[in-house]
Amino acid sequence: MRIAGLFSAVALGALALGAGQPQGAAPFQAKTLAFVFDHADHYPGVRMLEASRGADGHFHGQMTSDWYGTIPFDDATLSADGKTLSFETRNINAKEKTRPWTVTASAGGILLTGGIWHSNLHQQGRPAAAAEVKRLAFHPVPLPPFQALAPDGQARTPPMGWSSWNKFADHIDDKTIRAMADAMVSTGLRDAGYVYINIDDGWQGTRGPDGSIRPNARFPDMKALADYVHARGLKLGLYSSPGPRTCAGYEGSYGHVEQDARTFAAWGIDYLKYDLCSGEWFYDNRDTVVRSYAQMGAAMRAAGRSMIFSLCEYGRFDVGSWGRSVGGHLWRTTGDITDKYEDMARIGFDHNGRPGDAGPGGWNDPDMLEVGNGGMSDDEYRTHMTLWAMSAAPLLMGHDLRLTSEAIKRILTNREVIAIDQDARGIQAQALRKGDGTEIWIKPLADGRRAIALFNRGTSAATMRFSPEDAGLSRFASLRDVWGARALPEGTAEMPVPARGTVLLIASGA
Ligand code: GLA
Numbered sequence: 001m002r003i004a005g006l007f008s009a010v011a012l013g014a015l016a017l018g019a020g021q022p023q024g025a026a027p028f029q030a031k032t033l034a035f036v037f038d039h040a041d042h043y044p045g046v047r048m049l050e051a052s053r054g055a056d057g058h059f060h061g062q063m064t065s066d067w068y069g070t071i072p073f074d075d076a077t078l079s080a081d082g083k084t085l086s087f088e089t090r091n092i093n094a095k096e097k098t099r100p101w102t103v104t105a106s107a108g109g110i111l112l113t114g115g116i117w118h119s120n121l122h123q124q125g126r127p128a129a130a131a132e133v134k135r136l137a138f139h140p141v142p143l144p145p146f147q148a149l150a151p152d153g154q155a156r157t158p159p160m161g162w163s164s165w166n167k168f169a170d171h172i173d174d175k176t177i178r179a180m181a182d183a184m185v186s187t188g189l190r191d192a193g194y195v196y197i198n199i200d201d202g203w204q205g206t207r208g209p210d211g212s213i214r215p216n217a218r219f220p221d222m223k224a225l226a227d228y229v230h231a232r233g234l235k236l237g238l239y240s241s242p243g244p245r246t247c248a249g250y251e252g253s254y255g256h257v258e259q260d261a262r263t264f265a266a267w268g269i270d271y272l273k274y275d276l277c278s279g280e281w282f283y284d285n286r287d288t289v290v291r292s293y294a295q296m297g298a299a300m301r302a303a304g305r306s307m308i309f310s311l312c313e314y315g316r317f318d319v320g321s322w323g324r325s326v327g328g329h330l331w332r333t334t335g336d337i338t339d340k341y342e343d344m345a346r347i348g349f350d351h352n353g354r355p356g357d358a359g360p361g362g363w364n365d366p367d368m369l370e371v372g373n374g375g376m377s378d379d380e381y382r383t384h385m386t387l388w389a390m391s392a393a394p395l396l397m398g399h400d401l402r403l404t405s406e407a408i409k410r411i412l413t414n415r416e417v418i419a420i421d422q423d424a425r426g427i428q429a430q431a432l433r434k435g436d437g438t439e440i441w442i443k444p445l446a447d448g449r450r451a452i453a454l455f456n457r458g459t460s461a462a463t464m465r466f467s468p469e470d471a472g473l474s475r476f477a478s479l480r481d482v483w484g485a486r487a488l489p490e491g492t493a494e495m496p497v498p499a500r501g502t503v504l505l506i507a508s509g510a
Contacts, residue, residue: 027105034133035125048136067245068281069138093117141255143291148325155329156360157422158394161196163368166398170202170248173218181229183401192413198237204250226268237271242292243278261299275312286317297327320357330365330394337367339375348387355428372399372408379501386502389421390429390441390453416482420451452505456497465494473509480506
């Protein structure tokens with residue numbers, strides 16, 4: 001049972017405080033209770049707890065939180081000594097479907113303990129004044145009905161650029177973003193095709209009196225930053241969430257979706273990554289997740305500026321089958337990548353989306369690149385880059401562009417590898433053979449040639465055999481070793497492949 005509306009400010013004023021009865025000694029005597037937490041834990045930011053005793057003698061109530069709005073509870077039971085109220089709440093992202101909570105009488109108020117997902121809380125609360133209850137109340141905003149969007153002609157090939165998250169997390173500011181734009185140009189990465197400079201989580205501040213989102217103090221002028229990026233032949237991306245809080249706890253777009261889309265357009269934003277984060281509490285089934293993304297998709301179209309729409313909901317609810325219909329140009333297929341070979345390989349080999357879903361206008365997104373962050377060998381980074389190119393995945397670099405070594409630059413700017421990723425037909429490679437520690441993937445290209453990737457997932461070098469038939473050809477007319485930048489002699493039928501490494505071939509034939 002949800003109790004929103006049961007507590008009018010007037011009733012609370014009278015019951016909780018108006019009569020001048022402090023609740024500290026026996027807080028559960030009253031029929032209706034309200035407490036505020038002045039020092040709420042950052043996550044999930046429980047600011048208030050309200051409860052009322054029903055006719056059955058049990059308490060019903062809710063907590064109000066920054067991340068999830070109202071967190072309702074039912075059937076709270078009072079201990080025999082009348083000092084502890086116990087209840088359960090719905091949980092997320094964990095095996096336990098519910099988590100237990102207790103509210104204990106303490107000097108001047110209550111002590112709240114409980115947990116949600118990976119966090120445990122222990123917070124001191126005090127009786128709420130009626131005005132506080134009103135101020136802290138969460139106002140749910142219904143989703144509009146679903147309306148499919150037609151393709152807008154953008155992202156004919158997978159987007160290429162850079163994003164701040166993998167290297168900097170939310171330690172970002174205007175100066176760093178400008179420096180990345182400068183480095184994108186000076187390193188030659190822009191001219192290799194990387195054009196988006198995407199600010200991920202951590203730019204948001206508070207909302208103004210009219211509800212419009214403002215950047216935080218680290219981003220004094222977002223429009224000026226967009227102008228700076230545009231002046232260098234680059235495009236600027238931004239990040240938000242359909243929930244009230246982003247994953248790093250910044251202000252999300254909940255209740256302000258259309259307004260935020262207009263703000264982003266007015267700033268000159270070219271790309272939006274929309275990350276479910278706290279929205280998963282509100283939108284926990286396919287219908288509501290689809291509608292929450294469709295709402296922003298429609299809002300971006302209505303805002304009148306062409307923006308790439310990046311869906312980040314970790315591949316839930318078969319996003320590849322509906323991503324385009326909400327205006328999405330790319331959709332994440334997994335949770336987050338890290339700069340470890342094992343994580344990269346798990347995603348790149350086995351969680352890179354269904355090939356049938358990818359193609360001009362909409363792409364499977366196995367997450368941003370880690371190439372250049374230092375956690376993998378050059379062979380492993382070449383495997384990373386090859387997996388993404390063969391998958392027709394977006395190529396969003398994630399390292400400090402100022403620190404691009406020559407070796408890393410060679411991996412990121414290999415023109416032939418990029419051409420495979422950006423091939424006009426937009427076909428995502430299929431694995432031909434999988435399982436014995438080596439894999440052969442084939443990607444048909446627009447000009448009739450085939451990209452053939454020989455992957456060695458093992459920890460020692462291997463010799464891998466392949467044939468024209470593997471690539472659907474009767475013979476090879478030409479065979480090129482892409483990373484080796486050389487033509488291979490006629491009749492080549494096997495190649496040495498280093499541990500966790502890759503040989504990438506381009507074959508023509510009949
Ligand atoms: C989630 C996303 C990441 C990144 C962070 C930011 O974890 O999957 O890519 O955007 O949020 O908080």
